[in-house]
Ligand code: HEM
């Protein structure tokens with residue numbers, strides 16, 4: 081009796097875990113919703129001399145599609161206070177000049193670690209207008225709580 | 235020998251067993267350090283809670299991140315490690331009939347090394363030379379003495395590991411053809427994990443020492459981070475193994491029942507030991523430089539650890555039901571009423587187990603790639619580990635105190651102390667529900683962790699977090715009251731409670747239990763399997779990180 085129950089319990093719960101895995105795998109590989117995992121590297125001490133970071137800023141690359149080339153450093157974002165139109169698909173290309181930072185926009189699924197030596201990418205389509213808060217969510221020093229900016233979507 | 239020992243246990247448990255007094259001193263010393271750390275760490279926790287709620291401002295000579303570094307290290311490393319060692323060495327002494335003299339010496343050596351290490355680390359934090367948080371991610375560079383202190387702590391833990399390995403081997407040599415007592419088996423599992431967990435972080439720290447001294451110019455931040463989580467995540471399951479040792483072995487006895495199948499318990503221990511270390515990658519799900527397929531593999535590896543947890547849930551349920559029915563509980567749930575809810579030695583670990591259902595569910599969210607992206611580095615995570623370690627593990631530890639400490643100090647648990655324990659447990663539970671519950675919710679709204687009080691320039695998103703941050707302060711206040719009661723109880727039972735004998739409540743097997751097969755003792759094989767799993771998980775990504783490494787980072791101080 082107990083054996084039988086244990087078998088049922090383990091089968092159902094492991095089954096749920098497997099279903100979970102399948103959903104995550106499907107979202108990652110079929111829907112392209114996987115976590116930010118870009119693999120290019122860069123010399124963290126020469127960031128400002130290397131393209132594209134020698135020219136950080138917001139660039140329109142197609143109709144209502146933008147690339148934001150951004151440098152994170154203690155304790156700010158360059159460029160800061162960005163503006164994009166409603167419905168814009170925005171590709172962020174980021175790296176850090178010093179320590180590890182985070183790039184998070186509350187209210188969206190934008191959340192990525194930005195580390196020195198590595199280029200990180202994340203994309204998002206801003207469907208709703210508004211003033212979005214951008215924060216660093218990895219401790220980066222004494223002014224970490226001041227490291228924020230905004231994205232205005234009009 | 236084993237058979238006759240079993241019979242003696244049946245007939246008169248108190249006659250032969252017990253922790254001998256020299257070993258008791260070792261354990262009591264470790265427990266003393268544990269609860270002093272808890273007190274200091276708890277006070278710092280309240281400071282954080284109040285600061286984040288905007289209710290206090292720190293003086294100019296103290297910054298939030300110093301406090302947070304100390305809170306993290308004192309509670310996460312010092313409290314849990316010293317408690318576990320004190321408790322497990324007592325178990326070993328009890329189960330194997332005393333520690334060998336050289337093992338006792340190793341335990342004392344470990345104690346001294348750890349104290350020296352912790353003193354170095356804490357001094358650097360206090361001097362504001364090491365505000366790098368407990369994860370000390372480079373290129374944030376602390377003072378070299380901070381890292382050297384960490385080396386001492388690791389050496390201390392290794393001394394304890396070797397002590398356990400030596401005593402265990404000695405016993406097995408003298409008892410050919412027998413399986414070790416279950417408590418010794420658990421202890422072995424924990425220290426095997428401690429040893430292999432600490433390898434990664436030791437390599438990391440050894441590369442950071444010359445770098446922080448300026449002898450080496452740059453370091454690889456990605457590799458350092460990965461090695462850190464090899465350790466950091468395994469630590470989590472070290473606590474977990476310590477906690478379930480109490481659930482499986484002591485709780486059944488306390489409720490007047492028998493323990494679950496010995497063989498299955500050992501299987502759980504073996505699974506936790508083998509499957510554990512690769513979980514570390516779920517702390518790096520949104521890192522660059524790790525491919526999505528590797529991350530997906532690690533979702534699988536992290537979730538696999540749920541399997542022994544599910545087995546544990548089932549086992550505990552069976553033990554409770556069986557015991558409750560034996561005590562006369564009727565109907566579908568009548569057996570629940572027969573459990574000794576008024577006994578703190580049961581209530582505390584019981585709440586710990588219940589909270590693990592929520593903690594485990596939260597863990598599954600954390601490790602699932604896309605969901606992780608929503609909560610990574612938000613207060614959700616802080617809520618998660620205050621439920622898992624702060625309740626599932628810590629309440630189990632608290633519950634253990636009420637029999638372990640009187641036993642070691644040859645005193646008694648009085649009904650009054652039991653009542654204090656019940657009150658403590660309830661305050662702790664309510665405090666954690668409030669604090670951790672609000673942390674979970676506000677995390678979903680985006681409130682970042684490890685961030686001192688800020689309005690982000692008056693932004694409305696940040697304003698929406700404020701009510702929840704007020705609740706952190708409420709929960710934190712209750713928790714500090716809980717800490718104070720617990721520390722009082724511990725030292726009262728250590729030095730002032732009435733003299734007497736307290737039972738070491740080890741549960742016995744069911745009468746009809748089949749003997750445990752000898753293959754469970756094949757530790758060499760378990761370690762080979764552990765290493766194979768580690769290799770599967772780590773060789774590809776680390777080789778990739780090294781081969782495709784960017785130019786390294788110099789040491790940077792941003793505080
Ligand atoms: C009086 C009881 C406690 C209170 C009031 C408390 C409060 C807090 C608060 C408010 C934070 C959030 C800091 C932030 O992210 O900005 C925090 C972080 C943390 N707490 Fe606690 N805590 C308590 C007990 C514990 C215990 C018992 C443990 C573990 C055994 C623990 C481990 C941690 C860890 C590891 C962190 C994260 C540190 C970091 O992010 O670097 N805490 N605590």
Ligand SMILES: [Cu+2]
Nearest residue numbers: 216218220224
């Ligand atoms: Cu930051």
Ligand SMILES: [Cu+2]
Nearest residue numbers: 467470513514
């Ligand atoms: Cu983990």
